[in-house]
Amino acid sequence: MTICVHGLGYIGLATAAHFANNGTEVIGFDVDEDVIEHLSEGEPTVSEPDFESYVQDALEGNLALSRQPRPADVHVICVPTPYNEMNGEADLTYVKDAGRNVAGVLRPGDTVVLESTVPPETTTGVLAPILSRGGLDVGDDVALGYTPETVMPGNTLSELRTNDRIVGGVDEASVSAIETLYEPLTSGEIHVAADPTTAEFVKLAQNAKRNVSIAYANTLALLAENYGVDVRSAISLANNHPRVDILNPGPGVGGHCLPVDPHFLSDGTGATELLDVASQVNDRMPEHVIRMLEDAVGTLHGKTVAVLGITYKGNVSDTRNSPGLEVANLLGDVTTEARTAVDGGWGESSVTIHDPRATDSRLQLVSLEAAIDGAYAVIFGAAHEEFADLDPEAIGSKMSGRTVVDPVDVIDAERWTDYGFDVRTI
Numbered sequence: 357m358t359i360c361v362h363g364l365g366y367i368g369l370a371t372a373a374h375f376a377n378n379g380t381e382v383i384g385f386d387v388d389e390d391v392i393e394h395l396s397e398g399e400p401t402v403s404e405p406d407f408e409s410y411v412q413d414a415l416e417g418n419l420a421l422s423r424q425p426r427p428a429d430v431h432v433i434c435v436p437t438p439y440n441e442m443n444g445e446a447d448l449t450y451v452k453d454a455g456r457n458v459a460g461v462l463r464p465g466d467t468v469v470l471e472s473t474v475p476p477e478t479t480t481g482v483l484a485p486i487l488s489r490g491g492l493d494v495g496d497d498v499a500l501g502y503t504p505e506t507v508m509p510g511n512t513l514s515e516l517r518t519n520d521r522i523v524g525g526v527d528e529a530s531v532s533a534i535e536t537l538y539e540p541l542t543s544g545e546i547h548v549a550a551d552p553t554t555a556e557f558v559k560l561a562q563n564a565k566r567n568v569s570i571a572y573a574n575t576l577a578l579l580a581e582n583y584g585v586d587v588r589s590a591i592s593l594a595n596n597h598p599r600v601d602i603l604n605p606g607p608g609v610g611g612h613c614l615p616v617d618p619h620f621l622s623d624g625t626g627a628t629e630l631l632d633v634a635s636q637v638n639d640r641m642p643e644h645v646i647r648m649l650e651d652a653v654g655t656l657h658g659k660t661v662a663v664l665g666i667t668y669k670g671n672v673s674d675t676r677n678s679p680g681l682e683v684a685n686l687l688g689d690v691t692t693e694a695r696t697a698v699d700g701g702w703g704e705s706s707v708t709i710h711d712p713r714a715t716d717s718r719l720q721l722v723s724l725e726a727a728i729d730g731a732y733a734v735i736f737g738a739a740h741e742e743f744a745d746l747d748p749e750a751i752g753s754k755m756s757g758r759t760v761v762d763p764v765d766v767i768d769a770e771r772w773t774d775y776g777f778d779v780r781t782i
């Protein structure tokens with residue numbers, strides 16, 4: 357059996373390597389020349405524990421790279437599905453392109469699986485008609501289904517091996533073909549959904565639920581602040597109840613999934629009101645973080661703030677929709693040389709940004725030393741492991757002030773307070 361994986365980003369590359377390392381011949385196809393070139397050098401653009409060696413093993417074994425879609429027994433589609441803020445809809449351009457590419461090489465008996473996160477009815481209403489344009493009948497001639505990817509970035513390889521899978525096929529033969537495909541790859545269970553639309557809906561339901569839950573935690577954080585209550589200890593106490601499981605508050609919700617996917621459920625009837633409010637609550641948190649700093653130091657005019665951690669969460673390299681980066685953006689221009697970014701920021705403050713894991717070359721990232729040198733305050737934007745061990749004495753000796761805002765709960769507040777820091781937390 358040969359599998360062609362369309363799209364070699366965070367999900368497609370991991371999936372292609374996983375199939376290949378489990379003994380299947382895989383063709384990894386991506387439209388981006390840079391992606392193929394980096395991979396040809398054995399350098400994946402995704403940075404995660406053990407990821408590089410896992411991909412290298414695959415490239416030395418069953419994973420071949422391609423700049424063209426190739427005929428294969430199975431096509432797995434892992435292309436991006438961004439949200440178009442202008443029209444409030446999912447941008448399905450890449451899914452349609454992938455569908456056309458598959459249709460061009462499709463043969464009777466082949467199987468097509470969509471893994472990208474999509475609005476309900478995309479598999480049957482958008483992909484299936486494109487696949488059948490060449491005269492093949494979806495169902496009779498070709499198996500088609502949707503199986504969402506649920507891996508947690510930062511823990512991708514381990515979750516690929518253990519997460520349950522949901523499969524929604526256009527008919528029983530499609531379900532059976534897709535079940536056979538994924539069964540050897542995971543120790544988790546395979547659950548069969550009534551149809552592809554149900555499987556699409558379930559994926560969105562999972563991420564929307566998490567987004568709402570975090571918005572609830574953030575709401576509690578705002579309320580607790582007014583009552584002088586430490587929200588994290590309150591949540592920890594509340595979670596002793598057998599049916600209460602509140603998540604963690606923070607500087608907002610980032611990434612490629614949670615801020616985006618709930619919008620895909622929108623059906624124009626207003627039924628998504630709760631989901632929309634949750635997104636608004638989360639979207640307002642970066643501004644709240646800056647207000648916390650202002651509460652501590654007064655005006656930010658003329659002050660330099662170091663933002664440490666600008667990826668969307670701790671221990672990942674992805675900066676998409678990052679709340680920490682949004683905090684930095686509100687403070688000043690993060691694409692120009694540090695220290696010169698004085699104009700246009702929050703009360704004409706300036707910002708320096710440091711992140712040991714981020715890989716976004718458009719950003720003016722500086723070393724930790726340069727970031728804190730003369731800074732009046734520090735804000736932690738992502739809970740990278742490296743930050744937990746920072747020495748407050750050494751950091752303080754380089755700064756011009758002694759304020760730290762830690763909305764991600766990464767430092768030991770007591771220790772930093774002992775060294776004379778005014779520590780503000782969420």
Ligand SMILES: NC(=O)c1ccc[n+]([C@@H]2O[C@H](COP(=O)([O-])OP(=O)(O)OC[C@H]3O[C@@H](n4cnc5c(N)ncnc54)[C@H](O)[C@@H]3O)[C@@H](O)[C@H]2O)c1
Nearest residue numbers: 362363364365366367386387388435437453454472473505
């Ligand atoms: N990143 C995650 O944690 C995650 C988790 C679960 C689901 N998803 C979903 O999986 C999908 C892919 O996400 P990602 O994070 O891997 O995206 P990504 O942007 O990291 O990678 C997508 C890749 O697809 C390539 N591509 C675009 N159009 C193509 C085409 N027609 N043919 C072949 N390649 C093409 C791009 O060049 C890119 O390399 C999205 O729908 C996303 O919502 C992502």
Ligand SMILES: CC(=O)N[C@@H]1[C@@H](OP(=O)(O)OP(=O)(O)OC[C@H]2O[C@@H](n3ccc(=O)[nH]c3=O)[C@H](O)[C@@H]2O)O[C@H](CO)[C@@H](O)[C@@H]1O
Nearest residue numbers: 506507508509562563566603604606609610611613668669
């Ligand atoms: C349902 C679910 O689990 N889905 C996961 C999710 O992966 P993710 O990496 O996007 O998810 P998170 O880790 O939740 O992070 C998102 C943002 O929320 C912040 N956050 C988190 C927890 C908290 O208590 N308080 C917070 O403030 C965090 O800092 C970050 O900014 O979507 C993927 C793609 O669909 C899924 O595949 C994957 O299973």
